[in-house]
Amino acid sequence: MPHYTLAQTDLIIILVYFCIVLAIGIKVGTEAKGTEDYFLAGRSMTWPFVGISLFASNISSTTLVGLSGDAYATGISVFNYEWMAAIVLVFYAVFFLPMVLQSKVYTMPEFLQRRYDARSRYFFSGLTLVGNILIDTAGALYAGGILLKMIFPDIPLWQSILVLALLAGAYTVAGGLKAVIYTDAIQTILILIGAIIVSILAYRKIDGWEAVTAVTPENMLSLIQSADDTTLPWTGLVLGVPILGFYFWCTNQFMAQRILSAKNIQHGRYGTLLAALLKLPVLFIMVLPGSMSRVLYPDLPNPDQVYPTLLFDLLPSGLLGLVVAGTLAALMSSIDSTLNSASTLVTMDFIRQIRPQWSDRTLMWAGRLTAFIFMVLAAAWAPYIENFSSLFQYLQNILAYIAPPVVAVFILGIFWRGATATAAFYTFIVSLGISFYLIISPIDMHFLHVAFMLFVICLIIMFIISRLTEKPNLQDIAPYLWKIRRLQEESVELELLPWYQNYRILAALLLVLTIALVIVWR
Template structure:
């Protein structure tokens, strides 16, 4: 990177850390540190809700996912608007009026202390793993740009964010989220403009869409009903609905956002803001990944985007790598010619000629992908990791190699902004649940606010280090956007089931909720281990098992605790 790019990144990092620490003066009380005194406006809460979900995984993993698989991932979010409407009518008023600090605190009032503790424990475990993946995404960027090891970049990112989160609490998290969302939107807009400007002369945006569509990269609705397919209309509407209900309704990192709002109505408005903006924003990010695919039709991409693994293969298989590279270069040249001919045929030739050109283009695309797959297979063998993929390296490689001076720094700052906004929110939520649900409830129920704030800061530091350790192992697990949602799907459906029992089953008891939750987690593990069911359906399975088991066990209890809110 040039010194201008470095200046952009450094100025951003220094400012955001300073701004977060500056807000620590508002965090001396427990309610101020963990809930910002329930005083934040709806638009700030709404942006914070979006920023918490819009991690660097979204920019790095989703664009890489779109490069490899097209727009199909957008179906993941089709259940989101319905989930937000349901939560606005149920979870927001329940939690807000109960004056709780955490979603799990409410469960003790409804059931008992052990149900609260168990759900909080599973949240801590799932979010601790999830935030590790969130930290891993920007570490990929830094390792490419700086040539550092991923371990060094993981701790640089994770501990920097931990610093201002420890100091400022949720107040710092929310207001830095607002500023970071502005940087993200600007960065994405500039990125799209630069990609389009780098297409060859004579290739317009509409031509790019034709090329992407012919290669199957523009599918946004797959109406097949299959439990084995990860992204279909039905997995998004059903599995995605359950996941979004779980994430925004049961996950403390999101519940804590709307508990900071000034009123129930402002909390509802903040969620509806995300419901209407999230899908178009995700579509835009996926489109950038698709356009990067089109760009690489005319500019030869690396055989293996992960530079370290490419060097390993080249070093250990020199002759094979040279032969494969020559084959790859020839396949790319053939694909480029076929793509250009297809664009010309679309504009100038008859329908039959365009169909022939399309067939030639698709044949060249398949031949190219076959050669690239050989390279990835060699990387899998040399790395010893059969699940190796380089999709997380596609977008950062493109940014560093082809973006102009200054824009590289801006895009990297946007990725940092996405990462830090999510990391800080998750760490703050982990600290809140650790202090309120575990420490204050079981170890020291009576202490001064200053003591709990101190413990909250120490908990933030602990989870920051834990997440960094998880991040060291995350980049080898596949597409980061899928990894984080797989982690969540092991727990989310079952947690949702507990809250369904609390809200919708008057006769549900603590014993039913506790054992239902345990059996729900076990059922998801069995489904993941012994079936080919796609991960989005885990949320449905977990929720269904908890509700059914919890209801049946509750009916065997002689005394049913009255439902209380």
């Protein structure tokens, strides 16, 4: 087992990195001229920044620590969440993204108000805020706290978490979304360099893949599992994972805010497809190292220790500091994203509605104060995640109860003109009651099956109440409905572009690549 210590050179590298990130946040913060600049980066982001920021913001809460840990404990089927994300993002780029960008909303709950009414907006905004604190921010803080705890074992976990929260919160509060996106670009480079180097060194040390197959059951090296698998059955993959994926990538303000910052639909689509593409190599650089660790470290007490152990065992001084900085960068990328989205939700969905007379400058400061408060709340909750079997299981279990009503309301709202505002609101209310009951009195069912069951119930509630209540004014909701005419109009525009600029061709190639990867590792 390695000694979890950092040389002076490593500590200097990490310190320099955080100084650079903080300087970027402060500089960008002084340039923000209003709420659109602060919360949506002036709606000026080009596709590379959109895609990289989407990838970096997601990577910390479900990958470096969580994915390798689950691969070590239960097998590589955990990668199913990653390749399914690629398919969900293609769906988003084709059907959903144009309506969201054309609506010029600040938040996804605001989009719900446009389609339904204010009741759904406030309910969904509150639900998203709870998810941002308990799932996204707290999960990333916990993962970072584990790494710091291994380096500095005498420091309590809660103190390590508090330090991370203060560091990430500092440049987020100062700079807003533009600071988050620019630092994400730096962080992604460090993340990928570190993950690739660790994967190569781990593979060299185990002396061939045969060493992994010798100590790992065959089913743990397959993506598709039996229907009775306790971790990720194929039925849960088909029925439940798309629901969680649609919620996370398409409706969660924490992720959608990056797409809302795109300068136009074309840049939004290219950025979304880039993020989808970056999810596929995760199998090789973040999941399979967890499988290799079964050879290298067969007796780890906690699967969430896998990735930190790889770092300290395989990397020399200097390079270790760079990669640890990258790992912390990945974790902080999620923290800064959720803090920024939480401040946007509170400021634009609540404060601006209550105090419409407040100036842009006042709203910016309200957003900064909100980000600070949520930073403190997430840091207070994060230590309790230790009570779950693994970080990744914690994240997915909670999503199983939050995602279904949101997905049902959005899907029917986009594709069915008959969905009513009253139906949407009561779907949220009834689903919340059912979820609380299932949490208090859990049933013997896999959480992915629970997610699908709740989704079906929500669809039924939406349909029945919509049929019994007054239909919405079609003219009012037309901009938020998907129509086949949109594709027909796009076809004329796409004929003028070379194939490599045609998002449909790029999306099709991405789907082929994804399916091929699943077939090879099925």
